[in-house]
Amino acid sequence: MTDASLPTAPRRFRFDRHASTILLVAAILIYVVLVVALGQTRFLTLENLVAILGRSITLGITAIGQTFAILVASIDLSVASLISASAVVTSVVMNGDPAMMLPAVAAVLALGAVVGLINGIVIAKLEVNPLIATLGMSLVIQGVLSYYYNNFAGNVPAEFQIFAYGSWGIVPYSLLFMFALAALAWFVLRFTRFGSDIYSVGGNKDAARLAGIKTANVVIGAHVICSLCAAIAGIYLASRLRSGAPWIGAEGVYDLESIAVVVIGGTVLAGGRGGIWGTMAGVIIFSLIDSIFNVASVDAFVKQVLRGIIIVAAVAFYAARSQRPVA
């Protein structure tokens, strides 16, 4: 519509720009109230806080990558399969040998880069709908992986388990790593031209093209970053589980959960708006929800049901106000 706004359009309070903070505060309050109400104040220690965060490293790393894909108005549903594949490759290549640590990591990162490159090219050059392109990629990865492995394969040397289990004081290395990665992602989005291009392409692809941006390259770049993050998440998971198996990614529902976390963090699915710290807030909210379930000792199956409902409710929380019809 042409008559978009009236002359009187002062800056109004935009609820959706602060929603992730509001949700985070709400989740913390619920947690604290519940813990106090149940008289289990031992859950309120710093150690426990760190433990809560530590449970979400895989999700956190994956979500950092997913933020890039969603900001550029794409999406990646292949992360769960890629996490499985990366974990299996990590443990199979290392196979208990500390000398193979570097080659294994290099191989997994190369795998991630290739997957991201293919996703990006199929989406940006062949113009395949990103949902379908990455779903297809997910099937391909899962198929190849299940063809060769049907159980835990290989193992990770003790030296490498430090990644998941080592800590600096009470803070695990992995947690520091996740926040360092988040800081790096924030830096890229905030201070580099590539970061600006991601927002531009996600916000309005045609405008970005008219301004001379090579939009296809930006989409491909975002997908490479997304897949690299998923690959790193797989490496971490192998280190934590001491071995990789072809179902661990799907079991963690990392595809859907990473998308949900990004959306809860205030990044819009249509692209062009949002950021990394919101995603981190989303990750913490999810960890808190998990902890609330634990404190309230909710049955595992009930937990799964509630998680499904919470994910949809969280997305609805943002989407319900949107004027555009969705499909």
Next chain:
Amino acid sequence: MSGTPVIEMRGITKSFPGVKALRGVSFACGRGEVHALCGENGAGKSTLIKILSGVYRPDAGEVLIDGETKHFSHPQQALLAGISVIYQEFSLLPERSVAQNLFLGREPLRNGLVDSKAMVAETRRVLGLFGVRHRIEPDTLVADLDVASQQMVEIAKAVSLNAKVIVMDEPTAALNEAECEVLFTLVEQLRASGTAIIYITHRMREVTRIADRVTVIKDGEVAGSFDQVPAPEAVVRAMVGRDISEYYPEPATPAEIGRPVLTVAGGNNSALRDINLELRAGEIVGFAGLQGAGRTALAMALFGAKSFATGTMTLDGETVKLNSPRDAIRAGIGMLPGDRKASALVLMQSVRDNGMLTARAFANLFGTADRNRFTDVDGMNALLDRIKVRAPSYEQEMRFLSGGNQQKAIVARWLALKPKVLIFIEPTRGIDVDAKASIYHLMRDLARAGTAVMMVSSDLPEILGASDRILVMREGRIVGEFGRSATETELMLAATGETDVAA
């Protein structure tokens, strides 16, 4: 004009499936020249500009910059060659700041990182050139700006490139008189500094005010080329290509105008202030105003898409409360949206399906698709035949039809329901001249049959030619009422709020 033109286009031809958009168009613009490019909507101006800026590649012909042939395959190459375009549809990112928009795709770097300080400083400087430095802050989000300020940012973005050639595609559409004057001064400054400016408009006032040369495009061909600015009539004749009198149908006679069908008293909502109006059977009422003046908002309110918050609306004397388009249609109001592609057409469906859409929407969901209480397949075929929708077959997908035939099919959609009130928004945008005339005649036929017709248009000649009565809107209010004998100037002054100065 001497020497090599900065920019020259020779024999440009471009076709789209089913449409030949440009045929052998040649055009040049030299240093320090303002070259006005005129033509009706849909004449091919925008296609020409998109070829110039590297969005489209021409089927034949060449683009020369400083006498050198260039082949652009990406807009970036055109930018590097020094061509900057202010597009008609905004190319701004609403969720980014003014400074970020100004430097879209070419952010200044320091040590490899984006230099936000330099961006903000340069943005201030460029905005200062327009005298809007105090109105627009560099770090404001574009979404928080009003339409005119957004247009200013759009213009600033093009100017800040220090391009050799600046193309302005109807830059004043959303500006008031004072803002237009600022723009014209800026254009003069740019001309003095040697920039070549291609200025697209169909407003004769602007041509007379700033152009050095004029080229008129009609139906994809150059219809007139003037080395001096001619009398406005000559340009209009070249644009329209025939006498106005046969173009528009006869107006309604007093006897044809009947009882009031729709009235609104004290209508308000977030975009509209104190709307009072009356639409009468047999009458076409034209609504003029600037972009953002509330015309579309009014149409949407009458159609229930964004209803009035307060006020009363009556239809055939009965008070109605419309909360959705469905309510409005049930009550007997129809609407043809301005942006057909986004809001009216279901492009993958057949012509007939497009025509029958609303009739089916009000029929029994699980009844047959071939027949309902409003129309049936044969009836719709007959209707499409009668209003001369040209299509290889009515089974043809809508997307293959020309704009004019698409619009006629949408008219058929409403004719099948025989509405009491029909609202046309920008009824001839993107439609070729012949089809335009037939749309005007269709509107007139509808009115003669007793429908109250409301027409929202940004095309002043169209408003003057097709309406029986004209209402002008500004800032959400109806600010003036005119008869057919009004002039473009009168309407323009009312629309920009300078009636008091004139009087």
Next chain:
Amino acid sequence: MTDQTLARPEAKKRSLPHFNPVYVLVVALILAIIVMNPAFGEPTGYMNFLKRVTALAILSAGALYVIVSGGFDLSVGSIMTLTVIGSSMLASNDPNSTYWIIPLMLGIGAVVGLVNGLVVSYLKVPSLIATLGMMITLNGVAFMWSGGAPRGYLPDTFRFFGRYNITDVPVITLLPIAVICLFGFGAILWWGLHRTNFGRLLHAVGDNPQAARLAGVPVERVRISAFVVSALTAVLAGVILGGRAGVSVDIGSGFELQAITAAVIGGAQLLGGRGSVPATIAGALALEAIFTLLNLLGLAQPVRLVVQGLILIGAVALATYQRKRSGR
């Protein structure tokens, strides 16, 4: 823009419904199977093939309703699982229970579809996420119901639809009940999508929801109905699959993507506006035929996933390419 459209009589030929290549594909694949395994040409061979494909074919035709409306329904696999698990838990080996269990399951399916539709239409959650959430939820419910491991089994009256064959039929020797279901439900779904107002409005909503709304289409009601149809067909597919294959906890998993793949092979337009029930059923036949061929070639089960993924991407890429060539 000028009107360059042709005069009507001359172009009548062009208006002939163009032939969908999926039918050629199905015939070619089936010939290939017969060449590799002549027994397939016998009635028991192809009837068993049709019997095997029935659940997927019905499911795909139902999922097509949501695809044509512009969305995705990823919850259908979990609805099938829930149907099979729930029925086996409720039946407790009572043959008479089938008469109330199937209607009850259809009722549950309708509620699930309604919830999907409401969440998408009114809470504006993208259907992919809404139905993925529903999938997680329903799988959890199925687990809870069965306590993690399925107990009990389905009575023969329930398994009648998926397993029973009518024997001694002239010419074709045997006729599985499932094949009758395939034709019956296929016809109903064809009628609904191609012959009714609902079907045409569904196309319009998927093509351009904004235009549909402004043309007076009750967009929400139409869209919700599509999710209900999809969920109901998932229940039917679950009944047939459970009848054929028995009870297991992950019986429906993977079917949601197979259904989308079948629709895409059948030329359906993802994100709405175009799709055909017969072509989608042919797409399901083609997919199952490809799987059969892979089996005959001695390729392991996981290869199916790879092939399915490549088909999905390839078919959509091809469709995009063709649409770009024909002009938008």
